[in-house]
Amino acid sequence: MLKGFFNVPTPHNEPVKNYAPGSPERKELQAMLQTLRSQQIDVPMYIGSEEVRTGKTRTMSPPHDHQHILGQFHEGDASHVEQAINAALGAKYAWENMEWEQRAAIFLKAADLLAGPYRAKLNAATMLGQSKNAYQAEIDSACEFIDFLRFNVKYMTEIYAQQPPVSGNGVWNRLEQRPLEGFVFALTPFNFTAIAGNLPTSAAMMGNTIVWKPAYTQIYSANVLMEIFKEAGVPDGVINLVYVDGPTAGDVIFNHPDFAGIHFTGSTGVFQHVWKTIGTNIYKYKSYPRIVGETGGKDFVIAHKSSHAKAVAVALSRGAFEFQGQKCSAASRAYIPSNIWEDVKTYLLEDLASMKMGGTEDFTNFINAVIDEKSFDKIAKYIDNAKAAPEVEIIAGGTYDKSKGYFIAPTVIVTKDPMYVTMQEEIFGPVLTIYVYHAEHFEEALELVDQTSPYALTGAVFAQDRYALELATKKLKNAAGNFYINDKPTGAVVGQQPFGGARASGTNDKAGSMINLLRWVSPRTIKETFVPPVDYRYPFLGED
């Protein structure tokens, strides 16, 4: 058998295709959208080698066209979670003993399958199932997930290569990175197909086996991810995909003695509940479970009086309203100095007036639908409350309509109260709240930014004045895990800006970095002594 210290291909960020009119990628994507819309698929759970169909089905529809049926999935119950755990534990021995380069090859192959033959299919599934426009789907389901796979393979090898720097005379010190003892639970959100793919694969890459439960509203694209994993050669039982409601799944998972870790992305409330449950059950587990969770945000943009109004306005229109504000990183509160406010407002309103809203199949639409009725109703309530609040004014949007799809017009609220509820709470929709501060009170405004919300995920500062940038960078040290200077607070790129926040925004284990992969291994130190001593006595015990 061939043996060697193998190098892996150097990762590069997957180039983003632009889908311009007439481009081959646009034609291919449009054809795929038509194909997927013209059929109704039947989606099973994937447990071990089985495709499990329970007969208890739920339909899947585009959020922008909720009467159209894309297919149905089979919902499971607690018994399927048990089966998935057993399948994961059953596959564990072979998987963790497979040479690392074979695991690497599987995930590099998945990246190439996605970059090539599956790109249009996964993008189209994300566009239809999650209502992302072509560009938003491309940067998520194609490029970000390809990057996660390729960069994580590189980080995996760097982790394995890290060895103790010193071995004393007659000794060889080694460090072995063992997978966790048990199974890992990947609990994934609706809003990024790349995150849904990354949470199970990053832990699997390090030799773990996985029970994966996606959000119901992401199952349509999760099914394509599973197709890619299977074609890439992920063995049966390594990633088990179940569709069971969250609390039912949690009840089985968090009571199991072999539960070894959770890789979560989603809301802060769910994560805190999960953490508390694990704490309560801690005596039941063989090991202390790894708890990794990236959660909510209330992401800010603060402009200094020296900043360019147009740049600030564009950061707001893209940062707040791309994918309908349903990015954990979306700008949702802004602090604008009085001297540039009128210009920022004019540019922002011009941008918003030019944004078309509708289905993702029409490539001229910038704004699409929010994910589901529950989310629509929640966002509409914030808007209604703002209409009734004397301290705020809605200067754009404020309308919504769910007759065909869950459409909410991009909404801008201006508040006189910097602690107004929409400056503090995560809404997760196309709603931006702006507080106009006295242009000479920048430092006080920075304090407001830091203290207004419990979250600390992303944030951006705009200024031409370098002292102002330095002050903001220092004062907002703990206000964001991803901090942007003269840029919008969204769009982190794997390999360039590892992503994650602290405070109520998560454990900040930085998705798409070595820091994250380290959470899925448990190191064993091995010391080998070549010629062991044969006498217990120290030399100083001898007589002079």
Ligand SMILES: NC(=O)c1ccc[n+]([C@@H]2O[C@H](COP(=O)([O-])OP(=O)(O)OC[C@H]3O[C@@H](n4cnc5c(N)ncnc54)[C@H](O)[C@@H]3O)[C@@H](O)[C@H]2O)c1
């Ligand atoms: N920080 C980040 O990197 C990041 C990235 C993406 C999304 N998010 C956050 O995710 C949220 C949006 O995603 P979402 O609506 O899918 O989140 P969510 O918390 O509603 O759901 C996440 C997952 O948890 C499951 N779940 C829900 N309740 C549960 C329970 N009681 N027990 C066990 N599982 C349960 C869901 O079914 C889903 O699979 C936002 O808060 C957003 O900020 C954060």
Ligand SMILES: N[C@@H](CCC=O)C(=O)O
């Ligand atoms: N990583 C993405 C956000 C993921 C959360 O939804 C960004 O940087 O915009």
